[in-house]
Amino acid sequence: MNRLKLLLLALVTVAAGAYTAVEYAELVPRGYRVGVELAEAGGLYERAEVTYRGVPVGRVEALEVTADGVRATLRLEAPVPKAGVRAVVANRSGVGEQYLDLQPTGAAPPYLEEGAVIGRERTRLPVSTAKLLGDAEALLASVDPDDVGTVVTELERAIGGPELRRLIEAGSEVVDAAAEVAPETVALIRDGETVLETQRGFGWKEFSRDLAEFTEAVETGAVNSVIDGAVSVSPPVAGMVDDVQPFLRPLVRNAVIGGQVFSAQESALRQLLLGYPAGVAGAFTVVGEDGLHFGLNLNLNVPPPCKEGYGTPWRRPQDLSVRPAVPDSHCRAPAGGATGVRGARNVPEAGPTPGIPGLREWLGDYDPVTWPDGS
Known part of the structure; x- marks a missing residue:
């Protein structure tokens, strides 16, 4: 009886080990292999993810240097259409984690098969950081400071x-x-x-x-x-x-x-x-035959603040003590001065309501505001 139990335990252990080796350790490769001819690796690495329509379908199995470029061997586990397929090396995030995205032009068969090769003319590499910085530097250098x-x-x-x-x-x-x-x-x-x-x-x-x-x-x-x-x-x-x-x-x-x-x-x-x-008319002078004409005026301290008439002593911002208000503090600068004159005393006086020349002669005794019939 014990021998039977030990035999069953051994069979279960062997089956579990084989399943783990096949499914997780991938000791027995699955799927099919496809080659991709690249001018350079572009940051691609072995075990990098391969996607189709944003869904993972395999990984990069190997990278080999050839006479004129790099050959990437893909291990795919799902069918990918063959028609017009493109292999694009893209960045997954800002830190530069590259992956390979397969982009066919359709979804119908035939599909890629074992040993198929995607030519270099149907591949695309990401723009390198060095080229991006170089182009930005060239752009800034082309701008004349005088302009x-x-x-x-x-x-x-x-x-x-x-x-x-x-x-x-x-x-x-x-x-x-x-x-x-x-x-x-x-x-x-x-x-x-x-x-x-x-x-x-x-x-x-x-x-x-x-x-x-x-x-x-x-x-x-x-x-x-x-x-x-x-x-x-x-x-x-x-x-x-x-x-x-x-x-x-x-x-x-x-x-x-x-x-x-x-x-x-x-x-x-x-x-x-x-x-x-x-x-x-001035707005149309912004654009001329010799280019754009713009200016910038921040109007800082224009007009300067009024300082006449304020006798309140200055104190530090850290001083939070309560002090009595000074009701007589106000701007005493003349209304026509160069400073920013403030206060209710500088509000223009309201004049009389102007009339319309010739209106009374035209209406005669007729009141245009309070009509004879009370309307």
């Missing part, structure tokens, strides 16, 4: 002038003014849409045709024909007046409000209209 200085200087001239700053400031003032009258603007657009809706149903084609006939009759001197044409035009005109009459007052009122807003911002609009063409 870099010219680019920086011209960029400063292009965007560092006062015209661009004034244009931006004027645009900011216009945006702020538009934001202040946003409700009135929305009301004007809404009422204008109502007026346009009433005009959509009006027979402008008929009116234009009749007006053309009237003008032609006046030009030829046929007064009687003009009178007859005027009679035919009168009903459409009367209908248009009747349709527009309920919406005419709100339209005029909103137009007056818009006119007041634009009159209040007359200086800013004038500055915008004067500076915008100059800014656009």
Whole structure:
């Protein structure tokens, strides 16, 4: 009985050892071998991984130096299509771990077989670090330092002038003014849409045709024909007046409000209209026949800070003790000084709401803000 148990144990041990030798130690090679002709190893090494579509299918079994290059012998364990197959030596990571990737043009058979060879013309090697550094050095050496200085200087001239700053400031003032009258603007657009809706149903084609006939009759001197044409035009005109009459007052009122807003911002609009063409014209000077012209102006300490009027003693940043505030500390530099004048006392005083020349004479006793009917 003991002999039988020992015999069974020996058989199991031999079977396990054989399985381990075949599956893990690979004492009995599996798969098939394929040769790859390379100009150089490119960092490839024995036991390097071989992949197909990103899936491992084998390893590099051996590397041999030939008369004009290197021959890599692959041990593949999965079928790989033969049509147009390319062998690419690639880097798996930034530390330079190379592997061989097989890239066929299709997925259908025939497949690579034992003894097949992939020619050198169907291989590709990675760019070496030495070549990359050499190309980068050549690129930097080709850049003339004087040209870099010219680019920086011209960029400063292009965007560092006062015209661009004034244009931006004027645009900011216009945006702020538009934001202040946003409700009135929305009301004007809404009422204008109502007026346009009433005009959509009006027979402008008929009116234009009749007006053309009237003008032609006046030009030829046929007064009687003009009178007859005027009679035919009168009903459409009367209908248009009747349709527009309920919406005419709100339209005029909103137009007056818009006119007041634009009159209040007359200086800013004038500055915008004067500076915008100059800014656009200056933008086209950035690119010329002799190249790009850029400049750079950091505007450091421009304008310098105001130091007049601050009597608070200086203390170190490590001093965290509580000290009483000095309420009388403020900038006492004149408003027209070169420093950055701050404070509420330098805010421009609000002027009266400007009017529209000739509006009162045109309206007479009609109030454009508070209408007689209370609207």
